[in-house]
Amino acid sequence: SIGLWIVSMIRTGSNRNLCMEHIKQLFHILRSYFYPSNDGNLGNFFSLLQRIPEALIERIRFEKLDKYEWLRKDRQPESFIQDSDIEQLVVCMRDIVLKALFSKTLFNDAIKTYQYLCFLRPDLMLPVLIDQVYSSFESNVEPHRYTPLLACLVSVPRELVIFDEKIQNQKHILNLLISVVPGIDLNDLNKLILTFQFLTNILSHIIVLDCSPAIELRNDLSDYEKEICQMTSNFDDFAHTLFDKLFNFVDHLKNDNTSEVCDTVSQANYYSRINSTLSNENVTQVHCVEMFKVLISQSSKQILRLITEKCFKFINGRAFNTKSGDILAYLIGYLVVSGYARQAFELYFNYVYDNLMGFKKLKNFNSLLQNERVDPTILWNLHLFSFLAKTNGPILVQNIDRIKEILQAYRLTTNKECISHMTTCYSNLITSLTKITPKETCSVGYNIIFDDNNNFFTKHLPIRDWGLYIEPKSLNIEYHIPNVQEISTALEITNSVLTDSMTFLRKSILGLYSTKKEDSNSNKFSKEDNYRELNYIYHVVNGASCLLKRPNTQKYVTEHIDSVVNIGLKEEVNKGLGFEADNIKDESHEYFSLCESDRNILLNMRKDLIEFCMKLIEKLVDDKSNDTIMLILLSRVSNLGV
Structure with a gap:
């Protein structure tokens, strides 16, 4: 006031x-x-x-x-x-x-x-701060000054990177990025978080691309622009320095077992896990993963290749626990949806496929999958496999046969962590095959993944776009819409998993809860097997929710849902909710070419699933079952079916 x-x-x-x-x-x-x-x-x-x-x-x-x-x-x-x-x-x-x-x-x-x-007035404020920052970063006498100065830099990323020949702050960017890398230190949590925030904020405003070829290809550059273009040739060195420090950080997390989840908690919660997500309590991992996401979305093909190869060398022949593996899995998950997705996926998927199928050749493979404590290498590779399933639909279709081999080999595991990774994989796989995704996530209105330097740099100079605000409409975002082959593959996997799981549960529930002697041979099925199959059903239906038509026959939505508001015609509500079942009836639409079996799955599978769940619930109620977990899982599946 x-x-x-x-x-x-x-x-x-x-x-x-x-x-x-x-x-x-x-x-x-x-x-x-x-x-x-x-x-x-x-x-x-x-x-x-x-x-x-x-x-x-x-x-x-x-x-x-x-x-x-x-x-x-x-x-x-x-x-x-x-x-x-x-x-x-x-x-x-x-x-x-x-x-x-x-x-x-x-x-x-x-x-x-x-x-x-x-x-x-950034021209009056930033030079003084940058001078203090350099003196603080280079001196060990005043470490208490590091944190507040870095917090100031975090608050003004756009002013730091904006292209302005009068201020000329861009020439400090790479030096600052390299200078803060030593701040990735677990001994100082506040400094660690600020370092990740600074890297995230700066990288989200710049294009991590070597612009030095533009010096020879363009004749309209000022001396300052030539200096900045030459500076960007050192982005490779920055990437090497950053990931060397980050991998050292991951090694420290790998050796720290204090936050491992105990068996009791794992047993209580494994069945409710929909996606592999980082705990909100682990703030450092959340900030690290966010920095990965921004870096990969803003990087050129050359930098993405460097990150992919460097990360592969680090994980090759090693296994990581949940705490450290989550960070690496998210990094690889972002790589396989980037502009370097196909090459990254082939490299990591071949590695995971060889490892997982190599275990299948062991004589005691089946017993390995039934142990409460599975080989850490299996867990790590399944964890990585579940994130590889996030890649683009065309890449998944191309490798679907080998993906099915892995899914089939590890489907009958009873280990809770393996089941968690498998369910995540099913959900990610079907979602990736059916969702509409942007082809480019960079913050500029052109594609920075290119092979022809001459053509790119004659049209664009990315350093001029650093920190530049662009209207969303000017980004010219192109989207990938799933084609018939992707939809058909997703429906095939959905039908296969749901059919196998429902067949298993028909036999298992009848034998497990019946008192008849003739059904005693069905007692070989355990409750854990039933929980596993219901988990598969839940995650598959959750991933395919945009495909499977809801079994509503009422003309008005209010006849199906209790509401004091007249919602209107069901057909109006269904519009714009993803895949529209009416497209298969439109001869001019691509989805009209879906085969009859796929149409049947799309139109009737959700209805069949609801009827199946109702029969199981009636059976459990008639037998006065006290299996609360089973009833909870069935209710969740039923809610997805409605």
Whole structure:
């Protein structure tokens, strides 16, 4: 309120500069109150420090945006904020803010203030901060300065990377990226998280691409642009440095068994796992995975090849536990959906296929799958296999025969972790075959995966697009829509798994819960086998939910769902919900060419599944079963079928 009042008086009255003079005198007097050692009631001064530049930004928006033209209709031009006013305010607050950054309790207000001032005049704020950052990163005398300075950099990524020959901040980007890599250290959690955040924010605003060929191919480059293009040739070195440190980080996690899930918790929760996700409690892994995602989406083909080969050398011949394996699995999962997807998938899938099918040749293979503690190599390869199933549909169709071999070989496992990976694989596999996905996820409106340097760099210069805001409509996003072959493959897998599981459960439930002597030979089926099959059904139906037509015969939705609101015709509600079953009846549509068996699966499988679940539930109720887990799983499957 006070800050807003002060900013509102700028450029008012007969003396337009009087208010700004008072502001400069005010902060000159209050300078000593912003020293890092001051705290307690002095925190109100930090709030004032933040509010003044924030209010100034709001006022500038009101004075410049067209939608607020009615607010300034009768105002004199002299009363508007001038560039000189912004410069004077930034200069008078700059030194105070840079000192306040090191406050132990109120540094968040100072960081926010720095961000606002940087929005106003990055040319005045960033050079001073970058000088302090370099001195802090290179010196071991003042390690306490590292964290607040890095937090400041995290808050202004766009201002750091934006192309501006006057400020010339781009030339510091690669040095800063390499300088923060040593911050990936498990001994300092705060520094570790800030390092991942900085890498994520910067990488999301730049294109990790070697632009040095543009120096010879273009004749319109300034000396500064040539310098930046030459600098980008060192992105390979940055990738090597980053992943060497990250793999060292993964090795530390691999040797740390303190967070391993105990057997009791695993047994209680394995059946409810839909997708392999990182725990929200493990913040470091979440930030690391997010950084991987951004880096891969913003990288060129050359960098993706480097990451793929470097990661493969690291995992080759090794097995990882859940804690460290999740990070690597997510990294590989992002690689197999990137612009280098086909090459990455072939490399890793051949490796996983050879490992998993090699175990099948062992004489004790079946007993291995029944053990409570399976060989860690099997678990790791199944874990990796489940993430490889996230790749693009055409790649999966091309390798579907070998994928089916693995699924068939490990389908009857009773180990809970193996079942968890298998169910994740089924869900990811069917989802990847049926979902509509963007072909390019980069933040610019052109494809950075190319083979012809001459053609690309004559049309584009990525360094000019660093930090540039682009309207979503200008991105020209192209989408991959599943073709008939992908839909047919997904329906085939769905039908195979559901048919096998329902056949198994018909035999098993009858033998397990019947008291007749003639059914005693069915007692070889255990409850764990039943849980496994219901898990397969649940995850397969969940992945294929956009394909299988819902068995609603009512004309109005309100006849099927209790509601006080008249929802309307069922046909209207079904529109736009993914795969429309009516497409198979349209002769002009590609899906009209689906064979009769696929049509039957698409139209009737969900209905058959509901009827099957109802029979199983009736059987359990009649036998007065106390198997709560079985009933829970059946209810979940039934809910998916409705």
